[in-house]
Amino acid sequence: MNDANLEHLLRTMTPAAPSAELTDRVKHDLALAAMFREAAETATPLPAQHRKPMTWASAAFWAGAGAAAAVVVMLALPQGAAISPHGSTLASGKSGTTLPPDAIMPVSTTREWVGVEDQGIRFVTPDNPQRQMQVRTVERYRWIDPRDGAEYIIETPQVESVALPVKFQ
Amino acid sequence: MKADDTNNDWQRCFQELAPKLLLYARQWTATAADAEDVVQMAFVRWWQKNPGGNREHIPLLYAAVRSISLDVRKSDVRRAKRELASDLSMPEGDKPYFDPPVEDRENRQLLERAVLSLPADQREVVTLRIWGGLTYAEIAKATGETTNTVASRYRYALTNLHRVLAPHREDLGAAPAPATA
Numbered sequence: 001m002n003d004a005n006l007e008h009l010l011r012t013m014t015p016a017a018p019s020a021e022l023t024d025r026v027k028h029d030l031a032l033a034a035m036f037r038e039a040a041e042t043a044t045p046l047p048a049q050h051r052k053p054m055t056w057a058s059a060a061f062w063a064g065a066g067a068a069a070a071v072v073v074m075l076a077l078p079q080g081a082a083i084s085p086h087g088s089t090l091a092s093g094k095s096g097t098t099l100p101p102d103a104i105m106p107v108s109t110t111r112e113w114v115g116v117e118d119q120g121i122r123f124v125t126p127d128n129p130q131r132q133m134q135v136r137t138v139e140r141y142r143w144i145d146p147r148d149g150a151e152y153i154i155e156t157p158q159v160e161s162v163a164l165p166v167k168f169q
Numbered sequence: 170m171k172a173d174d175t176n177n178d179w180q181r182c183f184q185e186l187a188p189k190l191l192l193y194a195r196q197w198t199a200t201a202a203d204a205e206d207v208v209q210m211a212f213v214r215w216w217q218k219n220p221g222g223n224r225e226h227i228p229l230l231y232a233a234v235r236s237i238s239l240d241v242r243k244s245d246v247r248r249a250k251r252e253l254a255s256d257l258s259m260p261e262g263d264k265p266y267f268d269p270p271v272e273d274r275e276n277r278q279l280l281e282r283a284v285l286s287l288p289a290d291q292r293e294v295v296t297l298r299i300w301g302g303l304t305y306a307e308i309a310k311a312t313g314e315t316t317n318t319v320a321s322r323y324r325y326a327l328t329n330l331h332r333v334l335a336p337h338r339e340d341l342g343a344a345p346a347p348a349t350a
Contacts, residue, residue: 001338003327009341010284010299010330013267013277015188022205026183029213037217149217151210155244 036105036146104152107142114138114157121166130163182222183212189301190234192266196293197238201264207237231297231311276341283333291326294319 001009119132136159143152187208194204194211211233219226266285267277284292297308305323309316334341 001331001334001341006327006330006334007299010280010295012273013280013300015192015300016201016265016268018187018191018205018208022187022209023180023183025209026179026212029209030179030216033213033217149214 032144033149036144036149040146104143104145107144107151108140109142110140112138112140124163129166131166133162133164135160135162178221179216182216186212186227186230190230192300193231193293193296194234194238195266196289196296197235197242199242203241204238207234207241210237228303228307228310231301231303232313235311279334279337279341283330286333287326287329291322291329294322295326295330298323 114136116136117134119134121129121131123129136157139156139158141154141156144150145152190208190211191201191204194207195201198204198207211230215226215230215233216222219229265277266281284295287295293312294308297303297311298305301308303311305316305319308314308319312319314322
């Protein structure tokens with residue numbers, strides 16, 4: 001078998017096709033990116049005298065402050081709150097909060113369950129037994145910068161102790 | 170009409186490139202699902218910077234897949250450690266790398282195993298050359314190596330594949346090698 005035969009043999013194998021879901025996800029992401037781009041293009045820029053040169057330290061500070069603010073806002077949002085198509089208003093049914101058009105925008109927060117450890121039954125008081133559980137999770141915060149589509153992801157592992165009341169029969 | 174044309178453009182481009190990109194991403198990711206996530210991120214980023222899908226920029230798309238795959242692999246290693254510590258078991262088995270005709274499944278497995286047995290750098294070059302259809306120069310651009318390095322890795326890869334597949338030459342139905350003078 002020479003090289004040409006070998007190459008021909010390898011080419012007879014067709015790489016596996018992607019799932020239908022992947023195409024849908026790409027379609028959704030491209031539509032979202034177009035929305036953000038439109039929002040950034042139609043936003044009114046600050047007057048020149050109000051703009052300061054951005055240093056890396058101030059950029060890092062504002063990214064962190066934006067991230068922290070996004071976490072607080074997302075935790076405070078009621079069910080069904082959404083970002084409007086023009087990208088800058090959180091619609092919560094109450095008085096909305098308007099974000100600056102060029103701010104990093106939150107996309108999602110997910111919490112992934114990693115594991116749970118049963119630490120047994122403990123008696124807090126003689127007549128109050130509780131099952132102690134240690135729950136390990138990872139919270140993942142995702143933001144997008146509408147100016148260039150850059151994505152920021154922060155993962156925070158968490159451990160929580162949970163006490164469940166127990167009744168013996 | 171312009172929005173529809175753009176919509177059709179990216180879909181056509183994606184349908185053509187996605188299988189090759191997935192195969193490339195699976196060099197590094199643990200599962201087919203992770204490879205799909207990588208391809209999703211890379212293609213969206215590439216299309217945003219390259220609307221219309223200029224073919225000259227395809228090596229950059231492969232470079233993006235490579236970079237994101239390596240990041241995902243680092244994250245997978247950390248997640249695997251956490252899951253191991255919590256006694257969670259990972260699902261076994263995954264999607265095959267290739268879609269063969271049903272009657273050719275054994276040959277596909279032979280060839281697939283042979284390619285997977287290659288060192289990572291040689292496997293990468295073979296994937297880009299054979300299934301990605303890239304030239305040596307384009308592979309060099311995608312991987313950050315020189316053209317000479319890419320060419321020599323490809324030569325070593327073919328030599329190794331010949332060696333691994335030699336015992337199965339008859340099963341594969343390949344013609345015997347010509348006699349050397």
